[in-house]
Amino acid sequence: MSAQTLLYAQSGGVTAVINASASAVIQTARAHKVKVLAARNGILGALGEDLIDTSKEPISAIRALAHTPGGAFGSCRFKLKSLEADRAHYQRLIEVLAAHKVRYFLYNGGNDSADTAAKVSRIAKEFGYPLICVGVPKTVDNDLAVTDCCPGFGSAAKYTAVSVLEASLDVAAMAETSTKVFVYEVMGRHAGWLAAAGGLAGDGSASAPPHIILFPEVAYDEARFLTQVKAVVAKVGYCVVVVSEGLRDGSGRFVAEAGGKDAFGHSQLGGVGPALAATVKDKLGMKVHWAVPDYLQRSARHLASATDHAQALAVGKAAVEYALAGRNAVMPVIVRSNDAPYRWKIEAAPLDKVANHEKTMPKSFIRKDGFGITAACRRYLQPLIAGEAPPPYGKDGLPTYVRLKNVAVAKKLPPYAVK
Amino acid sequence: MSAQTLLYAQSGGVTAVINASASAVIQTARAHKVKVLAARNGILGALGEDLIDTSKEPISAIRALAHTPGGAFGSCRFKLKSLEADRAHYQRLIEVLAAHKVRYFLYNGGNDSADTAAKVSRIAKEFGYPLICVGVPKTVDNDLAVTDCCPGFGSAAKYTAVSVLEASLDVAAMAETSTKVFVYEVMGRHAGWLAAAGGLAGDGSASAPPHIILFPEVAYDEARFLTQVKAVVAKVGYCVVVVSEGLRDGSGRFVAEAGGKDAFGHSQLGGVGPALAATVKDKLGMKVHWAVPDYLQRSARHLASATDHAQALAVGKAAVEYALAGRNAVMPVIVRSNDAPYRWKIEAAPLDKVANHEKTMPKSFIRKDGFGITAACRRYLQPLIAGEAPPPYGKDGLPTYVRLKNVAVAKKLPPYAVK
Numbered sequence: 062m063s064a065q066t067l068l069y070a071q072s073g074g075v076t077a078v079i080n081a082s083a084s085a086v087i088q089t090a091r092a093h094k095v096k097v098l099a100a101r102n103g104i105l106g107a108l109g110e111d112l113i114d115t116s117k118e119p120i121s122a123i124r125a126l127a128h129t130p131g132g133a134f135g136s137c138r139f140k141l142k143s144l145e146a147d148r149a150h151y152q153r154l155i156e157v158l159a160a161h162k163v164r165y166f167l168y169n170g171g172n173d174s175a176d177t178a179a180k181v182s183r184i185a186k187e188f189g190y191p192l193i194c195v196g197v198p199k200t201v202d203n204d205l206a207v208t209d210c211c212p213g214f215g216s217a218a219k220y221t222a223v224s225v226l227e228a229s230l231d232v233a234a235m236a237e238t239s240t241k242v243f244v245y246e247v248m249g250r251h252a253g254w255l256a257a258a259g260g261l262a263g264d265g266s267a268s269a270p271p272h273i274i275l276f277p278e279v280a281y282d283e284a285r286f287l288t289q290v291k292a293v294v295a296k297v298g299y300c301v302v303v304v305s306e307g308l309r310d311g312s313g314r315f316v317a318e319a320g321g322k323d324a325f326g327h328s329q330l331g332g333v334g335p336a337l338a339a340t341v342k343d344k345l346g347m348k349v350h351w352a353v354p355d356y357l358q359r360s361a362r363h364l365a366s367a368t369d370h371a372q373a374l375a376v377g378k379a380a381v382e383y384a385l386a387g388r389n390a391v392m393p394v395i396v397r398s399n400d401a402p403y404r405w406k407i408e409a410a411p412l413d414k415v416a417n418h419e420k421t422m423p424k425s426f427i428r429k430d431g432f433g434i435t436a437a438c439r440r441y442l443q444p445l446i447a448g449e450a451p452p453p454y455g456k457d458g459l460p461t462y463v464r465l466k467n468v469a470v471a472k473k474l475p476p477y478a479v480k
Numbered sequence: 481m482s483a484q485t486l487l488y489a490q491s492g493g494v495t496a497v498i499n500a501s502a503s504a505v506i507q508t509a510r511a512h513k514v515k516v517l518a519a520r521n522g523i524l525g526a527l528g529e530d531l532i533d534t535s536k537e538p539i540s541a542i543r544a545l546a547h548t549p550g551g552a553f554g555s556c557r558f559k560l561k562s563l564e565a566d567r568a569h570y571q572r573l574i575e576v577l578a579a580h581k582v583r584y585f586l587y588n589g590g591n592d593s594a595d596t597a598a599k600v601s602r603i604a605k606e607f608g609y610p611l612i613c614v615g616v617p618k619t620v621d622n623d624l625a626v627t628d629c630c631p632g633f634g635s636a637a638k639y640t641a642v643s644v645l646e647a648s649l650d651v652a653a654m655a656e657t658s659t660k661v662f663v664y665e666v667m668g669r670h671a672g673w674l675a676a677a678g679g680l681a682g683d684g685s686a687s688a689p690p691h692i693i694l695f696p697e698v699a700y701d702e703a704r705f706l707t708q709v710k711a712v713v714a715k716v717g718y719c720v721v722v723v724s725e726g727l728r729d730g731s732g733r734f735v736a737e738a739g740g741k742d743a744f745g746h747s748q749l750g751g752v753g754p755a756l757a758a759t760v761k762d763k764l765g766m767k768v769h770w771a772v773p774d775y776l777q778r779s780a781r782h783l784a785s786a787t788d789h790a791q792a793l794a795v796g797k798a799a800v801e802y803a804l805a806g807r808n809a810v811m812p813v814i815v816r817s818n819d820a821p822y823r824w825k826i827e828a829a830p831l832d833k834v835a836n837h838e839k840t841m842p843k844s845f846i847r848k849d850g851f852g853i854t855a856a857c858r859r860y861l862q863p864l865i866a867g868e869a870p871p872p873y874g875k876d877g878l879p880t881y882v883r884l885k886n887v888a889v890a891k892k893l894p895p896y897a898v899k
Binding site for chain 1: 490492494495521524548549550551554555556557558582628636638641642643645646647649650652653654656657658659680681729751754769771772774775776778779780781782783785813862863864865867868870873874877878879881
């Protein structure tokens with residue numbers, strides 16, 4: 062029997078633990094004598110036959126991947142359209158898979174990637190090419206359907222809660238003569254999961270920061286917001302605000318509309334933090350500061366949640382096991398059986414059920430006044446940031462992150478312009 | 481012999497380890513049976529007779545202070561002017577100290593605080609009030625004179641280096657189809673120490689991020705900057721820029737002039753990161769992202785440097801020992817005797833030598849082209865971010881930071897309006 066081959070690709074925004082899933086995929090495959098190729102820069106590499114032979118990496122490097130943030134093989138924002146519109150691309154994909162005798166295709170990403178993996182599975186069947194497609198969940202936004210939570214989110218959530226807690230101690234110490242209002246902007250286009258995670262910095266009491274959370278699920282009302290800020294400053298002495306980049310006003314317009322669109326057609330956001338800070342300064346005359354951690358929140362492997370890390374490893378391992386068991390067009394998802402003590406397990410869900418559905422925050426997770434999280438939300442979020450999984454550090458004071466050699470596989474096909 | 485009393489106050493922007501100095505001050509004083517009062521909100525509390533009795537805190541809380549960021553007793557931005565201009569304030573200060581039989585005054589801050597402590601010492605002598613004044617160094621900006629480095633800086637430097645490293649891995653993974661240029665803004669009004677610390681994320685090779693550092697010490701030239709960005713993107717595929725908030729153009733104007741002034745008369749900055757990102761987007765048409773960690777960089781106790789933490793403890797301990805030994809108007813400073821292996825010790829320096837001098841980066845620390853750090857700079861910075869000193873974490877996944885009771889001391893004097 063010749064060795065079987067698996068193709069692994071990363072898709073969309075990377076996270077602090079997507080490489081942990083990659084590490085588990087490769088280690089599990091190696092244990093089953095399956096060869097793992099990785100697509101360079103995600104699906105683009107698969108289309109361009111730009112493949113990496115992971116068998117050239119020593120096991121020490123593959124193990125170190127589990128504590129290295131970013132996307133070790135490169136990722137991309139490139140969405141395959143419908144089978145009709147992008148037929149040539151899907152066909153090319155099958156050609157590349159066939160040329161390298163790939164039997165298993167593992168696609169590590171979010172909603173869009175689940176959709177692509179499902180479509181690849183369909184077209185392979187149409188062409189009569191024997192292929193098992195398995196999704197591997199990943200997104201800091203936690204907006205993936207079916208799964209209880211999503212690898213990548215827990216670590217970003219922990220980063221957010223710890224950062225809000227620490228910055229709030231700073232603001233509290235200085236508020237008498239300096240900054241009265243601090244605005245912290247989190248990622249999250251349409252779902253307020255990371256904004257909600259900021260709420261874990263406090264114990265839920267009215268005086269504990271953050272005092273105001275602004276969710277994309279709740280229409281922004283400037284007058285109500287400013288009234289709330291004033292009331293908090295009067296009572297507590299300062300006010301910490303966590304705001305989601307996706308905050309919208311009553312007409313559905315993003316509060317910080319930056320204009321551009323990314324390759325998936327999503328609006329490019331950023332700047333709602335400074336925009337709100339300016340509003341507070343202008344309308345209330347209070348000294349303000351704002352922070353926009355941007356990519357830091359999704360790459361802060363140094364502050365990964367142990368729960369998140371364990372789940373990222375678990376979905377990687379399960380994806381390979383499903384593939385080898387012949388379970389096509391599925392994705393390992395996380396199923397929660399208890400909040401406290403937290404219990405979870407991995408199950409397989411059909412890719413079609415995950416694809417293109419977006420999980421927003423349930424109404425019951427947002428406080429009635431729209432400015433905070435409920436006890437139910439806290440029960441849900443708490444275990445996801447629990448536990449520490451720090452990387453090893455070198456003598457230089459930096460985490461020892463691995464850089465793979467990423468040795469290219471010889472091409473067998475003529476070049477292909479992805480356009 | 482009645483118990484002696486020491487007054488401790490925190491001043492200016494807080495850091496991840498200023499409370500470690502406070503912890504060492506209180507523990508050392510307790511060991512010598514000296515009672516420690518703390519001024520609430522720094523010198524404002526001292527003037528307003530708003531004092532805290534630290535003897536009401538259990539030793540466990542004082543120990544936990546050593547791993548808690550922020551300023552446990554409150555700090556402030558309020559600078560006493562000259563003895564002539566603010567004579568009433570200085571006089572009031574002596575009255576408060578006398579009313580509470582304070583024999584030792586420890587002021588934990590930066591340049592301005594060293595100046596104030598020196599002046600308090602002078603006026604006490606003038607009034608014939610027996611007082612020992614000792615400064616305790618602190619600032620994330622590392623711009624304090626005489627001392628080789630400054631407690632607070634090493635942890636902010638480590639936060640900066642790790643954050644730039646992690647975000648760069650993210651950018652590298654996505655650059656093919658997403659962000660090409662990432663701009664990371666650091667604190668530092670006049671000195672580029674924190675910007676330089678960003679350079680530790682890379683090994684100094686041309687392809688390793690950060691690819692461009694913009695220092696306040698080097699006049700910003702937009703054309704040269706954009707040429708450099710283009711060249712880096714062409715060669716590496718992406719470009720990571722670290723920029724100091726204090727970046728100025730050839731005429732000395734801050735590149736991101738926000739207009740306001742703080743209580744010390746310093747210009748209020750912020751926004752150079754997004755400003756540069758907009759320039760790159762508009763002039764080069766590249767996709768950009770930017771991060772402004774703001775207070776996060778000076779409060780990230782979870783990522784404290786072990787060197788910095790040890791030095792923060794050491795200056796606190798030494799300050800009390802100097803005071804008890806009757807050494808007036810001095811400040812414990814850090815003296816380096818070797819780079820690698822790193823060796824340092826604490827010595828006393830006259831407050832007058834420290835006060836109001838600002839230590840900018842030596843020319844020899846900035847690369848000839850103005851866009852990076854030299855090997856000499858690296859040798860200087862490296863030991864300051866070495867070692868980890870993580871706080872304990874609770875089951876909730878958050879660091880267990882302490883909140884003191886801060887029990888007020890009964891007032892003995894009539895109220896005083898600080899104005």
